[in-house]
Amino acid sequence: MLDIQSHVSLKSYNTFGFDAKARYWVEIDTDAQLQTLFQLTEFLAVPKLILGGGSNLLFTRDFEGLVIKMSIQGIEVLREDASHVFVKAGAGVNWHQLVLFCVQNGYAGIENLSLIPGTTGAAPMQNIGAYGVEIEQVFDHLEAVDIRTGETRIFNHAECRFGYRESVFKHEAKGQYIISNVTFRLNKQPVFHIDYGAIRETLATMGISEDKLSIKAISDAVIRIRRSKLPNPAEIGNAGSFFKNPEISKDQFETLKTEYPAMPGFPTGDLTMKVPAGWLIEQCGWKGKHVGNAGVHSKQALVLVNHGGATGSEILSLASKVQQSVEDKFGIRLNPEVNIV
Numbered sequence: 001m002l003d004i005q006s007h008v009s010l011k012s013y014n015t016f017g018f019d020a021k022a023r024y025w026v027e028i029d030t031d032a033q034l035q036t037l038f039q040l041t042e043f044l045a046v047p048k049l050i051l052g053g054g055s056n057l058l059f060t061r062d063f064e065g066l067v068i069k070m071s072i073q074g075i076e077v078l079r080e081d082a083s084h085v086f087v088k089a090g091a092g093v094n095w096h097q098l099v100l101f102c103v104q105n106g107y108a109g110i111e112n113l114s115l116i117p118g119t120t121g122a123a124p125m126q127n128i129g130a131y132g133v134e135i136e137q138v139f140d141h142l143e144a145v146d147i148r149t150g151e152t153r154i155f156n157h158a159e160c161r162f163g164y165r166e167s168v169f170k171h172e173a174k175g176q177y178i179i180s181n182v183t184f185r186l187n188k189q190p191v192f193h194i195d196y197g198a199i200r201e202t203l204a205t206m207g208i209s210e211d212k213l214s215i216k217a218i219s220d221a222v223i224r225i226r227r228s229k230l231p232n233p234a235e236i237g238n239a240g241s242f243f244k245n246p247e248i249s250k251d252q253f254e255t256l257k258t259e260y261p262a263m264p265g266f267p268t269g270d271l272t273m274k275v276p277a278g279w280l281i282e283q284c285g286w287k288g289k290h291v292g293n294a295g296v297h298s299k300q301a302l303v304l305v306n307h308g309g310a311t312g313s314e315i316l317s318l319a320s321k322v323q324q325s326v327e328d329k330f331g332i333r334l335n336p337e338v339n340i341v
């Protein structure tokens with residue numbers, strides 16, 4: 001049985017806390033329910049929005065269609081070989097709960113991605129990443145339902161076309177598939193990534209020396225860092241990093257570096273550099289600024305926040321002001337990471 005509701009407030013279903021409404025709403029708990037949805041012919045032509053934890057969405061308006069809240073649960077070890085364990089999780093599994101399950105069982109590969117908000121089904125959408133790791137490094141395949149036909153299809157790694165905060169689901173396949181389950185290929189032998197951000201220092205503060213390193217220690221360190229640095233959406237509405245870190249040519253980087261010697265950058269290829277968007281925004285004087293009820297976070301300039309009562313359009317208007325000033329000062333165009341509805 002499917003419980004299709006009308007005029008549902010999305011306020012508690014998006015981490016910005018915007019009070020947008022869904023014309024129709026359905027929550028999907030099982031693969032079978034997802035199939036049933038496609039037998040409801042009256043909804044076939046209705047526009048659809050797939051919702052996970054709402055932690056990467058910016059609603060600028062009500063959604064005049066059907067919001068499909070993905071809540072399929074279940075974590076299952078499918079099989080293992082000498083080096084890997086294959087773990088399948090339902091789209092609605094809370095991402096951090098999956099990380100904890102893997103850490104507790106000694107399955108390595110996603111410990112650096114601890115405490116990223118949202119669901120497992122949304123994780124491949126933007127190839128979630130943090131602290132030097134992206135899910136594509138342990139991704140095996142996913143199951144998705146074609147929104148036009150209701151048919152299930154498997155996407156392997158190559159077919160997902162992962163990139164930095166990118167996948168095929170944000171481009172050619174945008175809005176066309178409902179991801180129902182994701183399978184990861186985790187490592188029995190951990191490869192520790194501790195050179196990114198403050199992981200090394202935090203481990204030292206925790207009294208963990210290199211010979212005591214474990215995936216649990218890394219997960220704990222990442223949790224500590226994230227709790228101290230990132231605003232908790234339960235306290236202040238936000239969707240994490242609003243913009244992606246821009247990639248520019250090495251030539252442009254060198255030219256800018258003569259004018260801004262402190263500008264940080266990381267090589268992403270022989271000819272390209274990635275520049276932290278937060279640094280660029282901070283240099284334009286935006287850190288901690290309020291514009292009405294919208295603002296730029298005081299500790300992390302990459303995060304736009306709803307101080308209470310802001311609308312999605314106010315956040316979007318602030319975002320375009322930020323974009324313009326970064327472009328005017330550095331000649332670099334910032335692109336949003338957040339999905340705008």
Ligand SMILES: Cc1cc2nc3c(=O)[nH]c(=O)nc-3n(C[C@H](O)[C@H](O)[C@H](O)COP(=O)(O)OP(=O)(O)OC[C@H]3O[C@@H](n4cnc5c(N)ncnc54)[C@H](O)[C@@H]3O)c2cc1C
Pocket residue numbers: 015049050051052053054055056057070091116117118119120121122123125126127128129130177178179180230231232233238239240241339
């Ligand atoms: C405080 C904070 C910190 C964050 N830190 C990070 C970080 O370190 N790294 C990072 O990569 N991200 C980060 N994010 C962004 C966010 O957590 C991730 O993008 C997460 O994967 C979004 O999951 P969700 O379930 O909330 O997706 P939603 O916001 O519900 O949806 C995001 C997009 O995916 C689509 N979608 C959702 N579920 C499905 C599905 N089952 N099938 C098809 N499409 C679907 C939606 O339609 C939408 O386009 C952060 C966000 C916050 C609020």
